[in-house]
Amino acid sequence: MTSKLTYMGAIGLAALSSVAATPAFAAGTTAGTTITNTATVDYQVGGVAQGQQSASNNFTVDRKINLLVEEVGTVTTSVVPGQTNAVTTFQLTNSSNEVLDFALVASQITGGTAAHGGTDTFNANNFRIYRDNTVTGTIGSWDAGDTLLTGYVDELTVDTAIRLFVVADIPAALANNAVAGVTLRATAREGGLAGTQGTAITETTGANTAGKDTVFADIAGVAGDVARDGSHSDNDDYTVQTATLTVTKSSRVISDPFNNTTNPKLIPGAVVEYCIAVANTGGAAATSVVINDPVPGQLTFNAGTILLGGTVTSGTCDFNGTAGGSYAAPNVSGTIASIAAGAASTLVFRATVN
Amino acid sequence: MRTALFLLLAMLAPGQAFAANQVALDNAVFVERVSTDAQGKQRIILEEPKVVVPGDRLVFVLNYRNAGAQPADKFVITNPLPAAVRFADAGDTRPMVSVDGGKQWGLLADLSVPMTDGTHRAAQPADVTHVRWAFQKPIPVGGSGKLIFRGVVK
Numbered sequence: 112m113t114s115k116l117t118y119m120g121a122i123g124l125a126a127l128s129s130v131a132a133t134p135a136f137a138a139g140t141t142a143g144t145t146i147t148n149t150a151t152v153d154y155q156v157g158g159v160a161q162g163q164q165s166a167s168n169n170f171t172v173d174r175k176i177n178l179l180v181e182e183v184g185t186v187t188t189s190v191v192p193g194q195t196n197a198v199t200t201f202q203l204t205n206s207s208n209e210v211l212d213f214a215l216v217a218s219q220i221t222g223g224t225a226a227h228g229g230t231d232t233f234n235a236n237n238f239r240i241y242r243d244n245t246v247t248g249t250i251g252s253w254d255a256g257d258t259l260l261t262g263y264v265d266e267l268t269v270d271t272a273i274r275l276f277v278v279a280d281i282p283a284a285l286a287n288n289a290v291a292g293v294t295l296r297a298t299a300r301e302g303g304l305a306g307t308q309g310t311a312i313t314e315t316t317g318a319n320t321a322g323k324d325t326v327f328a329d330i331a332g333v334a335g336d337v338a339r340d341g342s343h344s345d346n347d348d349y350t351v352q353t354a355t356l357t358v359t360k361s362s363r364v365i366s367d368p369f370n371n372t373t374n375p376k377l378i379p380g381a382v383v384e385y386c387i388a389v390a391n392t393g394g395a396a397a398t399s400v401v402i403n404d405p406v407p408g409q410l411t412f413n414a415g416t417i418l419l420g421g422t423v424t425s426g427t428c429d430f431n432g433t434a435g436g437s438y439a440a441p442n443v444s445g446t447i448a449s450i451a452a453g454a455a456s457t458l459v460f461r462a463t464v465n
Numbered sequence: 466m467r468t469a470l471f472l473l474l475a476m477l478a479p480g481q482a483f484a485a486n487q488v489a490l491d492n493a494v495f496v497e498r499v500s501t502d503a504q505g506k507q508r509i510i511l512e513e514p515k516v517v518v519p520g521d522r523l524v525f526v527l528n529y530r531n532a533g534a535q536p537a538d539k540f541v542i543t544n545p546l547p548a549a550v551r552f553a554d555a556g557d558t559r560p561m562v563s564v565d566g567g568k569q570w571g572l573l574a575d576l577s578v579p580m581t582d583g584t585h586r587a588a589q590p591a592d593v594t595h596v597r598w599a600f601q602k603p604i605p606v607g608g609s610g611k612l613i614f615r616g617v618v619k
Contacts, residue, residue: 139519140549140619146517150492150527150544154537154604161537166492166527170514172549172618208519319515326518 138270142174142209143323171321176299176312177206177328178213180343183274187227187290187350191395193283197235198253199347201295203264204272207328212300212309213264215240217277217293225292226346235279235291235349243274253278263300263308281349287393289351294333296344312341354397354452359388360404361428365461381464383410386421386428389447390455400447402458410462412438419445421457430459487533488604490542497522497615521618523550530609540600542612543567552593555614563595564588570597 140146147169154161183200190197205211217238220231241257242264248256253276260275267273277295301309315324331337332344366372367381375381387404391397406412421432436445436458445458495511502508511524527544531537545567546552552562561570564578576588596614604610 144549146547146549146618148492148494148525148544148547148550150490150542152488152490152529153539153541154488155539156487156533156535156537158538161487164488164490166490168492168494170494170517173516173518175518321515324516326516328518
């Protein structure tokens with residue numbers, strides 16, 4: 112700017128009152144457009160029309176670099192240990208007034224609080240970024256038809272939002288509620304050449320030029336991503352939801368040959384009932400839970416006494432369930448199809464003291 | 466104030482000197498920015514249109530002067546809006562405007578825009594396609610003045 116002036120009076124006051132009403136233009140006039148304003152004067156002198164006078168001015172619309180990276184949805188992505196292709200979803204919007212490329216970097220936070228409150232405790236592996244295919248496949252969700260990106264989004268149209276999927280593999284052997292924070296950062300790059308990532312963009316500094324200047328207009332993103340740096344970012348996270356199983360075993364005497372079922376004692380010939388209770392204190396259901404229990408040599412398994420899927424009340428086995436399971440000496444075994452998070456299930460069987 | 470502004474404008478646009486004609490017209494554009502000083506007081510600053518991005522407010526300033534030897538009568542200044550500029554207001558200069566490409570003219574409050582269903586709605590500043598000032602009285606010899614209107618870069 113070579114000079115400036117202030118203009119007060121009625122015009123200035125009117126301006127003050129209307130500044131707040133400046134409309135929001137997402138992208139607007141294409142960068143480099145020349146705006147020419149021409150005014151004309153028609154008049155008469157002594158009743159005779161005179162030649163029309165005109166005056167023009169023009170200026171060039173500069174380039175406003177503005178972009179937005181947003182996590183889609185406001186919940187963590189639940190994963191299980193060892194899961195491959197765990198997906199977090201982001202949206203990238205080009206609010207600049209020019210078609211641009213956008214370099215993408217998916218990184219992980221180390222420690223600290225993740226996007227949805229947990230503390231980052233592990234890192235996921237094998238990060239990939241996909242662009243949603245909006246023509247075929249499941250639109251809005253990651254599927255095989257989406258495009259694997261090689262570090263940048265090519266030629267993103269003005270005022271256009273696209274969906275990006277950050278896909279990673281989760282390590283095995285993680286505890287329930289373990290969290291991995293993920294950051295996706297997009298940086299504007301020069302557009303104009305399809306199939307090639309454009310060069311870095313720098314803001315026009317120093318003296319302004321009459322031609323097309325570049326102005327960064329992006330807002331601040333995650334910690335470390337300041338406003339007006341030509342890039343924007345957002346966080347998301349993975350939270351491990353796994354089953355945590357605890358096993359408890361209890362027993363009771365059912366009968367003996369002399370007292371029968373009245374106050375039976377553990378003498379040879381007595382029948383003992385065992386209960387193996389499996390409680391799931393994790394955040395996800397455990398499926399295909401196989402229980403295996405070798406019968407001690409001093410006992411003889413009573414055929415047809417296995418009960419599966421029984422209940423536990425206040426930590427005490429109810430010694431119930433439905434018939435099932437199998438016995439292959441010396442092992443009693445049975446499979447419980449599913450134990451929901453927070454629930455428990457049992458395997459019950461009887462044996463006789465030798 | 467007006468003289469000072471006039472001189473400044475002349476300096477800002479040296480290439481647009483007034484033509485040696487009966488009537489001289491000068492057309493300038495500025496970007497209007499709000500700056501807040503240390504006391505939190507807001508000031509409107511008009512800058513040259515060097516850095517202009519969509520959403521910026523523009524002030525168009527038209528200076529006219531009767532440089533001839535006789536009064537200029539039926540004096541009409543017409544300014545079509547550039548396609549990439551949305552009309553905002555014209556301060557207190559009360560121009561006639563057109564919202565249909567220059568066919569019909571009137572005060573903005575008196576105009577309407579036809580809808581596709583045959584009804585009409587009141588014209589909005591964004592509908593304006595042309596601005597026009599028609600002077601009732603002749604401009605005397607040496608008489609001059611300034612007209613402004615505001616727009617926003619689309």
